[in-house]
Amino acid sequence: MPKMDRRRITMSDVNMFDQASGLRRMTQLSSTKVITVTGGKGGVGKTHVTLCTAISMARQGKRVMVFDADLGLANVDVLLGLRAGKNLSHVLAGECELKDIIVRGPFGVMIVPAASGTQSMVELSPSQHAGLIRAFGELEEEIDVLLVDTAAGISDMVLSFARAAQDVLVVVCDEPTSITDAYALIKLLSREYDVPRFKIVANMVRSYREGRELFAKLTRVTERFLNANLELVACIPLDDKVRQSVKRQKVVVEAFPRSPAALALNSLANKILSWPLPTNPGGHLEFFVERLLVKPNEHLGEQVGE
Numbered sequence: 001m002p003k004m005d006r007r008r009i010t011m012s013d014v015n016m017f018d019q020a021s022g023l024r025r026m027t028q029l030s031s032t033k034v035i036t037v038t039g040g041k042g043g044v045g046k047t048h049v050t051l052c053t054a055i056s057m058a059r060q061g062k063r064v065m066v067f068d069a070d071l072g073l074a075n076v077d078v079l080l081g082l083r084a085g086k087n088l089s090h091v092l093a094g095e096c097e098l099k100d101i102i103v104r105g106p107f108g109v110m111i112v113p114a115a116s117g118t119q120s121m122v123e124l125s126p127s128q129h130a131g132l133i134r135a136f137g138e139l140e141e142e143i144d145v146l147l148v149d150t151a152a153g154i155s156d157m158v159l160s161f162a163r164a165a166q167d168v169l170v171v172v173c174d175e176p177t178s179i180t181d182a183y184a185l186i187k188l189l190s191r192e193y194d195v196p197r198f199k200i201v202a203n204m205v206r207s208y209r210e211g212r213e214l215f216a217k218l219t220r221v222t223e224r225f226l227n228a229n230l231e232l233v234a235c236i237p238l239d240d241k242v243r244q245s246v247k248r249q250k251v252v253v254e255a256f257p258r259s260p261a262a263l264a265l266n267s268l269a270n271k272i273l274s275w276p277l278p279t280n281p282g283g284h285l286e287f288f289v290e291r292l293l294v295k296p297n298e299h300l301g302e303q304v305g306e
C-alpha cells in the first residue's frame, strides 16, 4: 500500500477549519502525544502523577503541556507554588489568548488552567467551541506531550478528556473505593465511549508485589465483565518524600530525584515517551481538540457512518 502523506493539507481542510490553520501548521510539524490521567476517586495521586511525569519529561528536553482540568482544589497553585490568574474560560470568552494563561512550571512545563470544573467540554456554545480550536491554533509553541489532569468523579468532562486522548492512565491505590471507582470508570469508558485500553498506575504501594496484586484485583473484575485491555505501567511506592516535597511546594521528582517514588515516576515518564505516536491523519493535538468537542451520541453516529 502506498504510504499516506500525512502532512498534506487540502484546500477544503483549510476552508473548513480556517481558524484552526495555526494549529494545523503546528501539528504538521510535530506530533503531540495526548495522555489523560484519571482514576475516578479523589486523593489517589492523579495530579501528583501528572505533574511528576510532566516535569520528568521536561527535564529531558521534551516540550510538555499540562492541561489542568482539575480546578476545584487549585492543585497547581498548591503543589508547585504557582499562581494561575486567568483560566481557559477567559480564553473562550475572548478576553485573552491561550498563551496568556499558560503558567510556566519547572523545566518550562507549560500549565494550562482549564475552564470551570463544572462546565463540560461537550456543553460549550458554538462560539466557545470555535474559541477553543482558535485558542490552540494561535499557540505557536510546539508540544511533544500533552498531559490532561482530570478531577475526581466520572463527569462528562472527565469522560470527554479520556475519550479524546491517545492513552488513558488510570491511577489506583489499594483501597476498595479506589478499585471500585476505577472499575466503574473503565466500564463506562470501554462500553459507552469505545476506549479499548487502559494503562494502570498502581500508586502508594508498599512493594512492587503489592502493586501487582492491586492490578490483579482490578483485572479480575474487568476481565470477567468487560472487553477492555488493561496494562500495569507503573508501581509507585508510598513515599514520605512526596509529603516532604509538598511542604517545599515542589514535586518529588524535583525535590528528591533519587527517592523511590521519583525513580518510579521517572521510569513511567520514560515509558510514556517510548509509546508510539498516534497514527491518525491530520495532526494529533487538533484531533484531540476535535474529539473533545464531540458529544457521546454524536460519537456513536460517527462510528456507524465509518
Ligand SMILES: Nc1ncnc2c1ncn2[C@@H]1O[C@H](COP(=O)(O)OP(=O)(O)O)[C@@H](O)[C@H]1O
Residues within 6 Å of the ligand: 039, 041, 042, 043, 044, 045, 046, 047, 048, 049, 152, 203, 204, 205, 236, 237, 238, 239, 240, 242, 243, 246, 261
Ligand atoms: N506515591 C505517593 N506517596 C505518598 N504520597 C503520595 C503519593 N502520591 C500522591 N501522594 C499524596 O497524596 C495526596 C493526593 O494526591 P493528589 O495527586 O492530589 O491526588 P488526586 O489528584 O488524585 O486527588 C497528596 O497529598 C499527594 O502528595
Ligand SMILES: [Mg+2]
Residues within 6 Å of the ligand: 046, 047, 048, 070, 075, 150, 151
Ligand atoms: Mg487532583
